[in-house]
Amino acid sequence: MTLTTTAQDVLDLLLTRSSVRAFTAEEVPAPLVTQALGTAVRAPTSFNFQPYSFIVVRDRKLAAELADVAGGQPHIRQAPVLVMVCAEVARVGRYCGLVPDADGGAPHDLLLSCVVDASLAGMCAALAAESLGLGTVMVGGVRNQPTRVRELLGIPEGVHVLFALCMGWPAERPAVRPRLDADLSVHADRYDGARAERAARYDTRTLRKPGGPVTAREADAWRQEVAKGVSRARRLFTDG
Incomplete structure (x- = not known):
């Protein structure tokens, strides 16, 4: 099978991508971030729920506080842009008229669907950013202190941060990991x-x-x- 240049580029991006944890100080233009996230919303989604939202963080003080939550990971402080990938569980529940479980949580399959769909969108955002020359790394450590993260970002109940996506111009390209x-x-x-x-x-x-x-x-x-x-x-x- 002969691949087109476009197809080969996609395969090469997937096969050679690696998480970038060192960024230059150069700012990332807002249109690039908008383009990456605009592409991400085309990710597959169950029943077209689209149960996700992105919080774009550029404020350095806020980024430093989020880095502390995640155990002091330096790339969170250093990245010019943080995208907080959130699962919108409550929103989908309201649309569907679902009643929370007795313990106050969402029905398990709804929760799982929202987490899966939001994660797919987050991955698409990362790949879109990398195709534009940016480096990215996903950080799950922002889930260490959910209450603190809610306070910092003004997040209501029923919206859950899954991970932070650091974006920036790579200071180095790490080797591909096993x-x-x-x-x-x-x-x-x-x-x-x-x-x-x-x-x-x-x-x-x-x-x-x-x-x-x-x-x-x-x-x-x-x-x-x-x-x-x-x-x-x-x-x-x-x-x-």
């Missing part, structure tokens, strides 16, 4: 438990980076990073 061999994540017709078991090793036999397998040291560092991340137990959208 991923599982695609063959271990793709099943044919039925779930393959043996394949999943091999994938769970996360070692030199299963992790890949451009150019070939990873080293034993790289695989060990990757496992430690994953273990650290999943050990941070949090209640969903609460401070508990």
Whole structure:
């Protein structure tokens, strides 16, 4: 199959993208941000709910406070633009006339649909920004203190920040990080438990980076990073 230049560009963007955590001081023009977010709203969405909103943060003091919430991550302070990606659960519930559960939360499938759709829109925003030459990184640490984030951004109940998308001109382009061999994540017709078991090793036999397998040291560092991340137990959208 012969690919058009446009198709190859899209594939190259997906295959070579990496999270940028160092930005120059150059400002990002508002039209570029508008273009990226305007593209993002074309993301797939269940029943055309479009249960998301974006809060564009340029205020440096506010960005610094959000960085503190996220554990002091320096790229949040440094990025010229932060886009807070939010799931609009309450809005969709009102449109549909749904009554919250007894514990005050949204019906589980509605909540899941909103989170999925907002995440898809956030990913589209990141890819659109990167296609324009910007660097991005997604930061889930802004969920560390939901109450504080609500106060800082004036967010009402029923709207949940999923992650911050840092945008800016990259000061450097990090190397592409390892991923599982695609063959271990793709099943044919039925779930393959043996394949999943091999994938769970996360070692030199299963992790890949451009150019070939990873080293034993790289695989060990990757496992430690994953273990650290999943050990941070949090209640969903609460401070508990």
